[in-house]
Amino acid sequence: MDIINARLRHSNELHHLTIRDGRFSQIHVQSGVKALEEGQIDAQGYLICAPFIEPHIHLDAALTAGEPDWNHSGTLFEGIERWAQRKPLLSEADLRSRVLKTVQMLVERGVQHIRTHVDTTDPSLLGLHTLCALRDELRDCIDIQVVAFPQEGIHSFPKGEALLEAAIEAGADVVGGIPHFEYTRELGEASVKTLVKLAIKYDKLIDVHCDEIDDPGSRFLEVLAAEALFNDIGERVTASHTTAMHSYDNAYCSKLFRLLKRSNINFVSCPTESIHLQGRFDTFPKRRGVTRVKELTAAGMNVCFGQDSIFDPWYSLGNGSLLRTLDFGLHICQMMGYKDFQTSLNFITDNAARTLNLGEEYGIAVGKPASFILLQGEDDYSVLRQQSDVLLSVRKGKILMQREPSRVITTLDLPA
CATH class of the missing domain: 2.30.40.10 (Urease, subunit C, domain 1)
Structure with missing residues (x-):
């Protein structure tokens, strides 16, 4: 050719x-x-x-919006409740049909690499097993990394840690977590240490839903970055969302950025979903609720954009287009200068390749x-x-x- x-x-x-x-x-x-x-x-x-890279999506939940009910408040936590209602309706046929439709949508829009989070707070681990099987079946046309993601917590969900480890042993490529959803600060910190311990034990990458909340007191990012630094695994670690950073004061962020740069971790922002879910408890002024993409990038840290959801309990739109996500992201983060535009595709190509650890083959x-x-x-x-x-x-x-x-x-x- x-x-x-x-x-x-x-x-x-x-x-x-x-x-x-x-x-x-x-x-x-x-x-x-x-x-x-x-x-x-x-x-x-x-x-x-x-090729475009989708670094953060939930294929197991795609195309389920309104089943059995809609997220009426538009909040993250109600989305988790609606998904908990949908989980008992899962079957292998249901999962395969929806995942294949969504992958086809992504391929048609230039995506060749996907990192998908799959809920492990389902005792059957049906979604995890099905996504691992599809990953292997589809490897000739697309690369899929499967994240073992404890949607309802590692230590706040019954047997959450055991299910997470079982998912890793079943073939997950990446270890996930959601410390801000754990019941207490102490359980959130413990969950970060647990997932890092498991990732090191099984030699896996890490991608954590971290501080996806407007609460300025949610500071699990510093825990994750410190663990990455002390264990010298920063390039293998990703902090997704980090939307609480939008609410941090500048004095704390100045201190935090010092740690983040030394840790060498990666960041994924999902701007369309974050601006939809965050700020829901504000009247006016209303927060954008998107992490500090512009500032992280200017400080030399690696940031990429993902879609997060396509027509699911958290986000009822989406068509698989990362260019749409990029367009939203640059607007929301006020990265609208000509120099920003000249390298804008980095957020859905090179930066995402670094996040997924694709190496020299990309x-x-x-x-x-x-x-x-x-x-x-x-x-x-x-x-x-x-x-x-x-x-x-x-x-x-x-x-x-x-x-x-x-x-x-x-x-x-x-x-x-």
């Missing part, structure tokens, strides 16, 4: 990419526009980009797997502004999805 007339990120020149045996064998600058030959794909001057370079997407735009800015279509998705040299560029025909007679 050869791709001609392609643009690469941060370059104005056209490129010719040659793919052999599923890897990039050559990438070179063209002298001008090339005519299409047999066996080639014409990128038509559009942008070749490393990206567009000679010798790497030929996994990429073609976007209907010329650079990060135009793709973001136009919310561009994904025209082509290729994984290790194999086409996963292809669509024609959108064209609009209008009969409106505008003056010259």
Whole structure:
């Protein structure tokens, strides 16, 4: 396979990419526009980009909004209650059907890597077993990391720790937690130490729902970062949400950032869901309730964006588009300068790859797997502004999805 007339990120020149045996064998600058030959794909001057990455989603809950009831308050905690009502209705067929539909939605929008949190506070661990099986079945078309996620707590749910460890032994890739949902501060701190202990024991990555609350007194992030620092595992640790940081005072954040930088942990923000769930107890002024993405990024820390939910008890919209999430995130976090736009795709590509520990196999370079997407735009800015279509998705040299560029025909007679 050869791709001609392609643009690469941060370059104005056209490129010719040659793919052999599923890897990039050559990438070179063209002298001008090339005519299409047999066996080639014409990128038509559009942008070749490393695949999109969904670093935080709940596939086990996707497409269940309103079953058996809607989240009327729009709060995180009612969402957990509605999900607790839905769990008894789970079956393998139900899970497989919804997960496959959601994965198809993501693939069609350029995603090739997913990290999904799966509830382990279900004594049957049905969701965990089903997602691990689907992960293995789908590995030729998409990479899925399964997080063992104790939705109702490690120490506040009956046998929560035992279920979490059983989920790890059953094949989970990542260890999760939710310390702010534990009954007490002490139980929350204990849950962080427990999940870190289990991750080290089984050599797993860590991704914690951390301080997903407006409470400025919720400070489990410092506990997680300290554990990462003291155990020298920061690159393998992710703090998701951290929305309480929006409510921290600046003096505390100044101290906290010192620890966060030294710990080298990663961050996932889910801006569409966070702005929906947080601030629910405010009248006015009303908080955005999204973590300090701009400040974390400026301090040199790794932050990426995820969707979190697609039509589930916590968020009743969503269509699988990470470009939509990116657009919302930059608006909400007031990252609307031209320099922000120039590298905006990092939040759903390179930064997310670092969070998922994808290593040197991710990206567009000679010798790497030929996994990429073609976007209907010329650079990060135009793709973001136009919310561009994904025209082509290729994984290790194999086409996963292809669509024609959108064209609009209008009969409106505008003056010259």
